[in-house]
Every structure is written in C-alpha cells, then in structure tokens.
Amino acid sequence: MRRRAVFADRDGTIIEDRYYVADPADVALIPGAITALRKMRELGFALVVVTNQSGIGRGLYTLADYHRVAAETKRQLARAGMAVDATYFCPDGPGGDPRRTCRKPSPVMYRKAARDLELELSNSYFIGDKRSDVLPARKLGGTGILVRTGHGAMHADGLDDDFRVVDDLAAAAELIGRLESGGESPGRSPAP
Known part of the structure; x- marks a missing residue:
C-alpha cells in the first residue's frame, strides 16, 4: 500500500529564506517548523x-554549496529529533524548456519521490511559500497549502x-490535522 506524503518546500517554508541560501551559517529553522x-x-x-x-x-552558488546547506538543515532537524524521508532538488534556472525541466511546478520531482518512496501523490499535501510549490497539487490531485512565510504573503x-492559505508551517500542520479528522472540508484541488 502506498503512503501519503506531505511535500514541503525548504527555503521560506522550513528554513528562513535569505536570498539564495548558499552558506550553512545562514540556515535558520522557521519557528514552529519542528513541531x-x-x-x-x-x-x-x-x-x-x-x-x-x-x-x-x-x-x-555551486552544487557543493547546496549540499553543505542541505547537510546543515538535516543536522538542525536531527538535533531537534526530526528527520525527513527524502529531499529532492532542481538546479535549473528559470527560462528553460518547461517540458524538460524539473523546476516546480513541474511534477518531475514529485513523481520521482513517488517511485522512490512508494508514495500516493493524490490525497497528499503540497506546502510552500510560492505558487510553484502548491500548483503541483492541482496536476497531481492533492491539496495545496500556501504559507505566508518567505515569499508567501506576495x-x-x-x-x-x-x-x-495559512500563516506558516505550524498552521499548515494544524489544518492538515483538521482535514484528516473530518473537521474541515478540504478545498482539494481537482484530481487529474
């Protein structure tokens, strides 16, 4: 049986978005992210x-810079007793061929995660601070939740x-809890 997932953006959703985070010293978890x-x-x-x-x-910044920041993010999560199942990233800049990029809102990274981790994409949650983070919910049949942290207010x-739309990742978790208990209507994006 496939598991459902919460797909969360990193910069501006889990960690502070500090304009292209390239230095591990700039990694700071957003308050409430661990909870x-x-x-x-x-x-x-x-x-x-x-x-x-x-x-x-x-x-x-370089691929090595990205990996150092990812390692620091993982370390900070682990220090708080938390871990994620996997992280997927796309190094593509904007302006490329949308049929060939892994850049969100493309479903490429989500489909790879579904294959790798045996996940059910429909009925999963897609959380982030940009439209590109939540738009995959529409294509894949899940629920998109925009957080106002990072770039979310814009x-x-x-x-x-x-x-x-909720204030932050903590509010998204509370919303998911209510949706899962049947205490609130999902407002779900239509299934593909």
Missing part, C-alpha cells in the same frame, strides 16, 4: 522536501480558491 513536521509525521505522512535551487543554474493574493 509542525513532528505533527505531520504523527499523522502518518511521509515527509519529503522538494526545493527549486535556481541559484545553481544562475551561477550564484503569492497569497489572487491564489485560486482551491488552494488553502
């Missing part, structure tokens, strides 16, 4: 980080009604 991830885990979800890292494609205006 939120723990609650999602307790609800039985696989936790998967899916992140665009266009700074690599733009030449602003992206919340005009977002379609089938997506949810």
Whole structure:
C-alpha cells in the first residue's frame, strides 16, 4: 500500500529564506517548523522536501554549496529529533524548456519521490511559500497549502480558491490535522 506524503518546500517554508541560501551559517529553522513536521509525521505522512535551487543554474552558488546547506538543515532537524524521508532538488534556472525541466511546478520531482518512496501523490499535501510549490497539487490531485512565510504573503493574493492559505508551517500542520479528522472540508484541488 502506498503512503501519503506531505511535500514541503525548504527555503521560506522550513528554513528562513535569505536570498539564495548558499552558506550553512545562514540556515535558520522557521519557528514552529519542528513541531509542525513532528505533527505531520504523527499523522502518518511521509515527509519529503522538494526545493527549486535556481541559484545553481544562475551561477550564484555551486552544487557543493547546496549540499553543505542541505547537510546543515538535516543536522538542525536531527538535533531537534526530526528527520525527513527524502529531499529532492532542481538546479535549473528559470527560462528553460518547461517540458524538460524539473523546476516546480513541474511534477518531475514529485513523481520521482513517488517511485522512490512508494508514495500516493493524490490525497497528499503540497506546502510552500510560492505558487510553484502548491500548483503541483492541482496536476497531481492533492491539496495545496500556501504559507505566508518567505515569499508567501506576495503569492497569497489572487491564489485560486482551491488552494488553502495559512500563516506558516505550524498552521499548515494544524489544518492538515483538521482535514484528516473530518473537521474541515478540504478545498482539494481537482484530481487529474
């Protein structure tokens, strides 16, 4: 049986977005992120980080820089007794052929995660601070939740009604808890 997942963006959702985070010293967990991830885990979800890292494609930092930041993020999560099941990243910059890129909102990274981890994409949650983080929910049949941290406040205006908007990852975890208990209507994106 395939597991359901929470797919969360990294920069601006789990860690502070500090304009192309390229230095491990700049990694800072957003307040409430650990508690939120723990609650999602307790609800039985696989936790998967899916992140665009266009700074690599733009030449602003290297692949090695990305891996150092990812390792520091993992270390900070572990220090708090938390871990994610997997992290997927796309190094492509904007402007490429949308049929060939892994850049969100492309479903490429999500489908890879589904294969690798035996996940059910429909009925999963897609959380982030940009439209590109939540739009895959529409294509894959899950629920998109935009957080107002990071760039979220800019992206919340005009977002379609089938997506949810909450203050932060902690509020997203609370919303998921209510949705899972039947205490709230999902406002789910239509299935493909």
